[in-house]
Amino acid sequence: MPSPFVDHPRKRIVRERWNTPTLRWLHERWGAKYVYLGLPGPEAHDIRLWREMIEQVFAFEVETESRGNPRENFEKLIYNLTLLDVPHTVYHGCLEDIVLWKEDLDGMEFKLDTFITLFNLDFCNAITGKVPTPDGRKCWRFEAIREMITVQRALYRVTGASRFVMLITAYDAFHRREMERFISRRDLASEIQTVVEREHAVKLPNSSLYRNTELLRLFMFDFLRAYLVGQNVKSFFLPAVRFIGRTEWSPMIHFCVVCAMESLESAHVVDEQSAGDFVGMGMVTAEDRGLTEGSPDPIALLTNSWVGR
Numbered sequence: 509m510p511s512p513f514v515d516h517p518r519k520r521i522v523r524e525r526w527n528t529p530t531l532r533w534l535h536e537r538w539g540a541k542y543v544y545l546g547l548p549g550p551e552a553h554d555i556r557l558w559r560e561m562i563e564q565v566f567a568f569e570v571e572t573e574s575r576g577n578p579r580e581n582f583e584k585l586i587y588n589l590t591l592l593d594v595p596h597t598v599y600h601g602c603l604e605d606i607v608l609w610k611e612d613l614d615g616m617e618f619k620l621d622t623f624i625t626l627f628n629l630d631f632c633n634a635i636t637g638k639v640p641t642p643d644g645r646k647c648w649r650f651e652a653i654r655e656m657i658t659v660q661r662a663l664y665r666v667t668g669a670s671r672f673v674m675l676i677t678a679y680d681a682f683h684r685r686e687m688e689r690f691i692s693r694r695d696l697a698s699e700i701q702t703v704v705e706r707e708h709a710v711k712l713p714n715s716s717l718y719r720n721t722e723l724l725r726l727f728m729f730d731f732l733r734a735y736l737v738g739q740n741v742k743s744f745f746l747p748a749v750r751f752i753g754r755t756e757w758s759p760m761i762h763f764c765v766v767c768a769m770e771s772l773e774s775a776h777v778v779d780e781q782s783a784g785d786f787v788g789m790g791m792v793t794a795e796d797r798g799l800t801e802g803s804p805d806p807i808a809l810l811t812n813s814w815v816g817r
């Protein structure tokens with residue numbers, strides 16, 4: 509797969525026309541600057557764009573694959589964050605490894621003591637990929653997200669902060685094994701089940717990575733929401749945005765989920781957004797010049813949900 513990391517018009521459209529209005533609206537509503545955790549990339553385009561809304565950055569950058577200096581992108585990111593004059597901590601290595609092993613490639617301990625209010629998990633790979641864990645087993649990339657939500661739970665107890673937003677971007681394909689498990693479940697919401705049956709009318713091929721954006725968005729909604737509910741986190745998912753990465757070989761899918769952590773002592777959170785609502789929202793497509801005509805306004809969707817109350 510060619511590297512989809514380089515900035516390009518479709519990515520800019522997602523950042524500027526979908527994320528920026530959403531983040532500005534939440535920032536004004538919450539009356540607070542964001543504590544960012546994510547993958548800004550060496551040029552830190554997102555931090556640059558949202559600089560006035562961000563007060564602190566926790567960033568991760570993997571080793572550079574090309575010959576030469578493997579620390580190049582990591583060092584460039586630190587340089588750019590320093591120029592942007594934003595307080596920052598940059599971890600060297602793969603986010604999933606660092607979150608699960610609690611240490612980066614340079615031996616720096618990963619220990620969050622601040623409640624994160626903006627996650628920008630701009631993964632370049634499939635969400636169903638696996639990474640090794642400290643106990644020897646291999647786990648999903650998703651498990652790192654679950655671990656971070658668990659850490660948020662502990663920080664919520666200390667800080668009282670409760671609201672956060674998660675932006676998640678992944679390669680628009682999934683590993684056949686994981687999808688087979690998903691589509692053979694018998695406890696899916698009926699609206700999801702209907703789509704699964706329709707989409708799955710065609711048998712999954714034998715290749716290990718398979719693309720079906722409709723199934724992937726439902727898979728993401730189902731799993732991520734189950735993790736959030738498990739931690740008593742109320743969520744609202746905006747429609748998924750699909751776009752072609754740097755080349756046609758790198759289709760991507762993007763999610764924006766607004767969350768509010770509730771006390772564990774309170775009754776289990778009620779999913780105010782039904783699976784049917786999410787299925788019915790459909791998807792948005794980002795193209796070179798904008799979002800496809802007729803795309804919904806994210807602010808109108810938020811205003812009409814529990815987030816707007």
Ligand SMILES: C[S@@+](CC[C@H](N)C(=O)[O-])C[C@H]1O[C@@H](n2cnc3c(N)ncnc32)[C@H](O)[C@@H]1O
Nearest residue numbers: 547548549550553554568569570602603630632
């Ligand atoms: C898509 S780019 C960042 C784009 C940026 N967030 C934006 O909005 O423009 C992702 C960056 O994160 C790095 N990266 C991708 N997956 C990673 C992972 N799992 N852990 C650490 N760094 C990762 C890549 O090397 C790349 O520089």
